[in-house]
Every structure is written in structure tokens, then in C-alpha cells.
Amino acid sequence: MQAGIIGLGLIGGSMGLALQETKMFKTILGYDINPLHMQQALSLGLVDECVSLNEIQECDVIFLAIPLDGVIQTLENFHNIPSHTTIIDLGGAKEKIAHEIPSGIRKNFIGAHPMSGTEFYGPKAALKDLFKNRIIILTDLENSGEFQVAYAKEIFVSIGMRIIKMNSKEHDQHLALISHLPHVISYALANTVLSRENPQTILALVGGGFKDMSRISKSSPIMWKDVLKQNKENILKSIDLFRKEMFLAEKLIQEDRWEELKEWMAKANTLQNFM
Amino acid sequence: MQAGIIGLGLIGGSMGLALQETKMFKTILGYDINPLHMQQALSLGLVDECVSLNEIQECDVIFLAIPLDGVIQTLENFHNIPSHTTIIDLGGAKEKIAHEIPSGIRKNFIGAHPMSGTEFYGPKAALKDLFKNRIIILTDLENSGEFQVAYAKEIFVSIGMRIIKMNSKEHDQHLALISHLPHVISYALANTVLSRENPQTILALVGGGFKDMSRISKSSPIMWKDVLKQNKENILKSIDLFRKEMFLAEKLIQEDRWEELKEWMAKANTLQNFM
Numbered sequence: 219m220q221a222g223i224i225g226l227g228l229i230g231g232s233m234g235l236a237l238q239e240t241k242m243f244k245t246i247l248g249y250d251i252n253p254l255h256m257q258q259a260l261s262l263g264l265v266d267e268c269v270s271l272n273e274i275q276e277c278d279v280i281f282l283a284i285p286l287d288g289v290i291q292t293l294e295n296f297h298n299i300p301s302h303t304t305i306i307d308l309g310g311a312k313e314k315i316a317h318e319i320p321s322g323i324r325k326n327f328i329g330a331h332p333m334s335g336t337e338f339y340g341p342k343a344a345l346k347d348l349f350k351n352r353i354i355i356l357t358d359l360e361n362s363g364e365f366q367v368a369y370a371k372e373i374f375v376s377i378g379m380r381i382i383k384m385n386s387k388e389h390d391q392h393l394a395l396i397s398h399l400p401h402v403i404s405y406a407l408a409n410t411v412l413s414r415e416n417p418q419t420i421l422a423l424v425g426g427g428f429k430d431m432s433r434i435s436k437s438s439p440i441m442w443k444d445v446l447k448q449n450k451e452n453i454l455k456s457i458d459l460f461r462k463e464m465f466l467a468e469k470l471i472q473e474d475r476w477e478e479l480k481e482w483m484a485k486a487n488t489l490q491n492f493m
Numbered sequence: 494m495q496a497g498i499i500g501l502g503l504i505g506g507s508m509g510l511a512l513q514e515t516k517m518f519k520t521i522l523g524y525d526i527n528p529l530h531m532q533q534a535l536s537l538g539l540v541d542e543c544v545s546l547n548e549i550q551e552c553d554v555i556f557l558a559i560p561l562d563g564v565i566q567t568l569e570n571f572h573n574i575p576s577h578t579t580i581i582d583l584g585g586a587k588e589k590i591a592h593e594i595p596s597g598i599r600k601n602f603i604g605a606h607p608m609s610g611t612e613f614y615g616p617k618a619a620l621k622d623l624f625k626n627r628i629i630i631l632t633d634l635e636n637s638g639e640f641q642v643a644y645a646k647e648i649f650v651s652i653g654m655r656i657i658k659m660n661s662k663e664h665d666q667h668l669a670l671i672s673h674l675p676h677v678i679s680y681a682l683a684n685t686v687l688s689r690e691n692p693q694t695i696l697a698l699v700g701g702g703f704k705d706m707s708r709i710s711k712s713s714p715i716m717w718k719d720v721l722k723q724n725k726e727n728i729l730k731s732i733d734l735f736r737k738e739m740f741l742a743e744k745l746i747q748e749d750r751w752e753e754l755k756e757w758m759a760k761a762n763t764l765q766n767f768m
Contacts, residue, residue, distance in 0.1 A: 333698060333699075333700045334700060334701070335700065335701070335702070336701070352700075353697060353698065355698075382697055382698075392690065392698055393698070395685065395686055395689055395690060396686060396690065396694075396695070396698050396699055396700075396703050397700060397702055397703060399682070399685070400682060400702050400703050400706040400707075401702060402739070402742050403678060403682060403706065403739070404706060404761075405738075405742065405757065405758050405761040406735060406738035406739045406741075406742055406761075407674070407675060407678060407735065407738075408761035408762075408764040409738045409757065409760055409761050410670065410674070410731070410734045410735045410737075410738045411671060411764065412760065412761070412763065412764055413734065413738075414670055414734060415667065415670060415671065417766070417767040419667060419671075420671070420764070420767040420768065421767050421768070422628060422657055423608060423628065423630075423657075423667055423668075423671050424608075424671055424768060425608045425609060425610065425627075425671075425672060426610070426611070427610070427672055427676065427679075427708075427709045428671050428672060428675050429768065430706070430708050430709065431675040431678065431679060431705070431706060431709070432675075432764055432768070433702075433705050434702045434705065434706070435758075435761040435762065435764060436764075436765045437758075439755045439756075439758035439759045440755065442758055443751050443752075443754055443755040443758065446746055446751075446754065447746075447749075447751050450746055450749075453746060454743065454746060454747060457739065457742075457743050457746075459685050459688065459689060460681060460682065460685045460739075461736075461739070462685075463680075463681035463682075463684045463685045463688075464677070464678070464681045464732065464735075464736070464739075466681075467677050467680065467681055467732075468729065468732050471721055471722075471725055471728060471732075472729060474722075474725075476718050476721075476722050477718075479718055479721065480714045480715065480718040481714075482680065482684065483680050483710075483712075483714035483717055483718065484714045485684055485687065486679075486680040486681075486683035486684050486687070486710040487710070487714065488687065489683040489686065489687055489695070489707055489710060489711075490711045492692040492695040492696050493695065493696070493699060493704065493707070
């Protein structure tokens with residue numbers, strides 16, 4: 219069997235490395251819109267060969283690991299793929315794409331979101347063990363072909379992932395809160411500090427707390443722009459919920475309601491029981 | 494020489510361990526308002542002996558590692574300390590305390606803030622290397638005695654810290670942005686997610702980004718209540734600056750201004766050049 223990966227960055231490149239370990243595939247083909255990324259992916263050994271977008275369509279399984287705005291456009295060019303082909307989208311927002319999958323390839327399509335990543339991007343960010351022991355959310359499986367579902371599960375289990383099923387609407391609601399909102403906050407915190415502090419102060423004074431809180435503000439703006447665009451309504455709702463908590467904290471501080479502030483922080487402490 | 498530590502939690506306990514390694518002190522005495530903490534500190538070997546608050550006053554150097562509201566109260570009870578005694582406050586906000594140090598012991602007093610910590614607290618959180626290679630900010634040194642300044646520097650260099658001097662007003666402004674604001678945000682994010690998601694979902698879905706963003710929401714509510722109280726005005730200003738960045742992001746998302754959103758995130762990316 220042959221696997222194809224479109225998009226050879228952190229996720230696609232790591233998938234190449236993980237698939238190699240399974241020995242399930244005779245060859246792993248890659249494609250990236252950026253020729254430099256194809257060159258890097260080859261020299262890093264992320265895929266066996268780089269080919270054209272047309273040749274990728276001949277693979278048994280095709281992974282899409284590209285910014286979300288490119289997914290539909292790419293799917294629309296998949297005219298003549300065989301009925302047994304499995305197309306797996308690895309993007310971070312699911313509902314909008316679910317509505318736009320060309321009906322002719324709906325059974326071929328599997329929506330999948332690996333709960334793994336780092337703040338780094340591009341082929342050099344790829345990691346062999348990025349997916350190991352991590353969750354993968356498979357969405358709207360009732361609309362995918364039985365073979366494709368079984369095949370995708372087989373692959374994800376082979377690379378060490380644990381499968382959770384969810385519909386794409388729920389996925390996007392949960393992820394807005396648990397992943398997309400934290401990214402917006404981290405970017406906002408980074409910009410707040412950049413607007414007020416000079417580099418020397420930042421270099422000298424930042425501790426572990428700030429480092430953690432700003433880590434994901436290093437993430438790819440191209441990828442995240444598309445995620446926020448495709449999950450716009452849920453993210454706006456999450457920002458609104460977060461704003462209410464910030465407003466409450468601010469009010470308690472402003473009005474010297476220190477015991478209530480302490481209780482508010484103690485409530486937050488309980489989160490650690492679930493993590 | 495003898496060292497005394499008041500407050501045997503993460504900071505005080507770690508100081509006990511760090512001081513032991515320097516071999517500068519014949520004995521290290523400890524005191525904590527909580528008898529259980531004294532017992533734990535002894536069995537963990539954080540200090541050599543636990544004594545009364547009165548006996549601590551006979552030490553050559555006395556560290557205060559307690560919630561800020563207790564600092565002034567404790568200092569007011571330091572009636573008869575010898576003129577050569579050095580009192581080092583290790584708290585996270587400096588200006589308010591600077592105004593309230595009893596004048597009789599002003600020369601004995603050193604304001605110090607180690608840029609190190611973890612989200613854990615209590616004696617069991619103490620770490621031998623918590624201060625190693627970290628920054629310590631010494632504040633308003635011009636108001637401290639020459640001997641006390643020299644002695645404090647000697648101690649901090651001995652435990653592997655790098656010294657930065659700053660006045661307490663500047664300290665509180667910088668720390669509001671770089672440390673206190675991130676803590677408020679992390680508590681608010683934790684409470685946002687707790688208000689909407691059930692424990693099972695949190696357990697299943699959280700990834701590295703959320704884990705990092707919520708780590709410091711596990712921090713001590715008692716300690717942080719006092720920090721936020723003592724640095725109230727600067728924190729309210731920082732929250733206001735952060736609100737503006739969040740509002741900008743929200744507006745760009747709401748109005749589908751995706752290219753500008755991408756630029757806003759790319760600006761945040763530049764922070765990593767200074768960290």
C-alpha cells in the first residue's frame with residue numbers, strides 16, 4: 219500500500235515519520251506547495267519521495283495536513299480517485315469543512331484531529347513520536363465509508379493513538395474552548411507584553427509562568443488564521459465566556475473583594491483534579 | 494552564622510535547601526504559622542530546627558517567605574533585632590511593603606524577588622535547585638544598610654542567582670505585566686473551561702497548549718490574593734492593556750479581517766526573539 223501526505227510541516231512531516239515505523243506502507247509520497255519544504259522533507263527522511271498533486275491521488279490513503287482554507291480547494295481537485303481511496307483531513311476545525319466536502323468523495327473522507335502538536339512548524343518541526351499515546355478525534359464517521367473508517371482506525375492505532383469519536387459540531391465547540399481560545403489568549407498576552415516592555419526587560423525578567431503562557435504564541439499564524447476563520451462563531455462565544463471571567467476578576471480586584479478573589483482562584487485550582 | 498526562615502513553603506523550603514548547600518551557615522532555623530508545615534519541613538530536612546518567632550529574631554539573616562499581607566505584621570514585631578541583622582523579604586510585590594517597613598529596621602531590610610517558582614506550594618514543593626541560575630531582583634537597595642546589601646548579595650550569589658537591581662515601583666510595574674497578569678489570565682481560563690466542560694471532556698481532550706496555559710492556575714490562592722492586593726493598580730492597568738489586545742483580536746475575527754489577524758499573530762511570534 220501507498221500513503222500520500224499533502225503538506226509536509228509539523229503534522230504532515232510527523233505523520234510521515236510515524237507511518238514509516240508501522241511498516242504498513244511500501245512507499246510514502248509527499249507533496250507541499252512550497253518546493254523548499256519538499257526538499258527539506260526528503261533530506262530529513264520524512265517521506266520516501268516527493269511527487270505532484272496528481273500522483274498523490276493514486277495513493278491508497280491521502281493525508282491532508284495543510285492550512286484549512288486549502289482543504290476544500292484540494293478536495294475539489296480530487297476528481298478521479300478510486301472508490302477505495304481514504305482521504306484523511308488532519309485539520310483543527312471540522313464543521314465548516316464537513317459541509318463542503320464534494321458529495322462524490324464523501325465516503326472517501328475521514329475527519330480526524332490529532333490532539334498533539336507543538337508551537338513549531340515546517341518540516342524541521344516534525345517529530346517521530348508526535349502522535350504516540352495521544353488522542354485522535356474522528357468526526358462524523360457515519361458519513362464515511364465502512365472500509366475507510368476501518369482503515370483509518372487501523373492506521374491511527376498502528377501509530378499509537380487513542381481514538382475518540384465525535385460529531386464535527388461538538389468537536390468545534392469543545393476545541394474552541396480547550397485549544398482555540400488559549401491560542402488567542404497567548405497571542406494577546408504576547409502582544410500586550412511586546413507593546414509595553416523592551417526586549418532587554420523581557421529577556422531579563424521572564425519566568426516559567428510567562429514562558430508557558432506565551433509558548434503557543436509562537437505558533438503558525440497561517441495555520442491559526444484558518445482555524446479561527448473556520449471556527450469563528452464558537453471562538454467568539456469562547457472569548458465572550460473568558461471575558462466574563464476576566465471581568466469578574468477585575469471587579470473583585472477593583473472593589474477590594476479579596477476573599478472572593480481567593481475563592482475564585484481556589485475554584486480554578488480544582489481543574490488540576492481532571493488533568 | 495545562623496539563618497532563619499519564616500514561612501516553610503515552596504520558596505522558604507527551597508531556600509533552606511539552597512542555603513544548606515552553601516555551607517555558609519552553622520544552623521538554619523525555621524518557623525511557620527502552620528505546625529504541620531514545620532513538622533514536614535523537619536522531616537524533609539528543609540531546615541535544621543524549628544523554633545519560635547522570637548528565637549528566629551536572633552539569626553544573622555532572616556528570610557520572609559510568607560504571603561505578603563503577613564510581612565508588615567511580622568516586621569512590626571521585630572523590636573529588638575541587632576543592628577547587623579539582615580531581613581530579606583522574598584515576596585512578589587514590593588512597592589507597598591517598601592512604604593510600610595518600620596523605620597527602625599529599614600537598614601536591616603532587603604527587598605528581594607527571586608524569578609523562580611512552580612505552581613506547587615507547601616513544604617513538599619521545595620526544590621534544592623529552585624534558585625540556581627535564576628534572576629533575583631533586589632529593590633530599593635539605596636535604603637538598605639551597606640553591610641546588609643553586601644551580605645544579601647553574597648548569599649544570593651552563593652546559591653547561584655544572578656542579581657538585578659531595580660526600584661520597587663518599577664519592579665511592580667514590570668511584574669504586573671510579566672507575572673501577575675499571566676496568573677490572572679490562567680485562573681480565568683481555568684474557570685472558563687470549568688464552567689462549560691465536564692471533567693471527562695477535559696480529561697480526554699486537553700492538549701499541551703491548554704496544559705501550559707492552565708499550569709499556573711494551580712498556584713496558591715492565598716499567596717496570589719496578597720500579591721494582587723499589594724500590586725492592585727499596576728495589575729488593573731495590565732488587565733486593561735490585555736483587554737485591548739483581546740478586543741482587537743475579537744474585532745478582527747468578528748469582521749472577517751483575516752489578513753490583519755494573521756499580521757497580529759505574526760507580531761506576537763516576534764516575542765520568541767527575546768526569550
